[in-house]
């Protein structure tokens with residue numbers, strides 16, 4: 364039976380670096396359409412919008428695809444770096 368994308372993503376392992384967040388964001392963005400596009404675009408679903416309209420983000424579980432950086436650079440994503448060596452995602456099935 365073919366594996367779904369969710370099945371494959373579930374096999375990934377994460378070495379979370381609790382002392383270093385590799386992505387920093389600006390929580391307040393006046394462009395609501397951009398916020399919605401970002402929430403839709405992150406394949407790991409790490410962005411959410413709070414009731415007050417601010418953006419909530421957690422770097423744990425990041426797939427390091429760079430989509431959020433390209434889509435919102437300097438508007439929501441303030442800085443984007445790879446995790447330190449040996450940390451972050453370890454892909455098991457692509």
Ligand code: SF4
Nearest residue numbers: 405425426428429431
């Ligand atoms: S790099 Fe990719 S997976 Fe990580 S937060 Fe940005 S869009 Fe989501």
